[in-house]
């Protein structure tokens with residue numbers, strides 16, 4: 625039974641919108657989407673778990689001022705499983721305690737991260753009055769991943785072991801009682817919802833490239849002809865009204881605290897739609913508040 629679904633990644637939407645207008649973010653967005661992709665793959669794989677387990681995805685918890693993220697937590701009868709999912713791709717090396725690739729000689733040790741998480745969770749559980757052992761696994765679920773290592777570590781699960789690992793879990797006794805349910809609900813209620821805006825690099829209206837992006841290929845529209853935009857790159861057509869509205873939506877996503885004014889939207893659309901037309905579109909879809917230069921749309 626899934627107690628908590630993985631939260632909607634507003635962060636990815638945001639990064640995507642920013643990325644197209646601010647080139648320097650490229651690496652950040654790829655990283656963020658890859659991680660999410662791996663988590664979704666793991667959620668799908670865990671659907672093979674018998675329904676009696678209590679599963680919580682994407683938990684962000686805090687103990688004593690330290691925040692920690694848990695990809696997947698499973699409440700079982702006698703213990704708690706903590707799964708840390710990694711979507712690594714390519715060849716990795718593990719020697720002694722050092723993780724590296726051919727291009728990066730110094731990688732963060734994901735096992736250390738996992739142990740930190742386990743320690744903090746254990747303390748939090750004790751504080752809540754629960755005394756469950758925790759079993760943690762580092763799950764690599766990208767079939768294109770390989771780790772060269774000298775010693776076997778049973779807490780690392782490779783793509784080729786995923787099915788067997790699930791089978792093993794499914795044969796464990798479950799028999800959950802109300803205490804287990806109470807614990808799962810309690811952890812879900814402690815989940816911290818963090819604003820993804822906090823994790824974005826700083827940006828201002830002035831820094832960002834203005835204009836309307838084609839919905840199909842995301843190149844900038846040039847000019848509307850009789851109220852219709854035709855993409856010079858892919859030929860996609862969109863009415864000026866729909867294109868402006870779509871762009872207003874993106875503006876609200878990137879600048880949630882800014883007011884919507886005719887002038888700002890005119891600038892935001894790259895001055896390719898007249899102020900008169902923008903005002904008409906805004907009047908039709910939003911409520912005008914105030915008068916004169918300070919008026920804005922809500």
Ligand SMILES: [Zn+2]
Nearest residue numbers: 838841855858
């Ligand atoms: Zn296009």
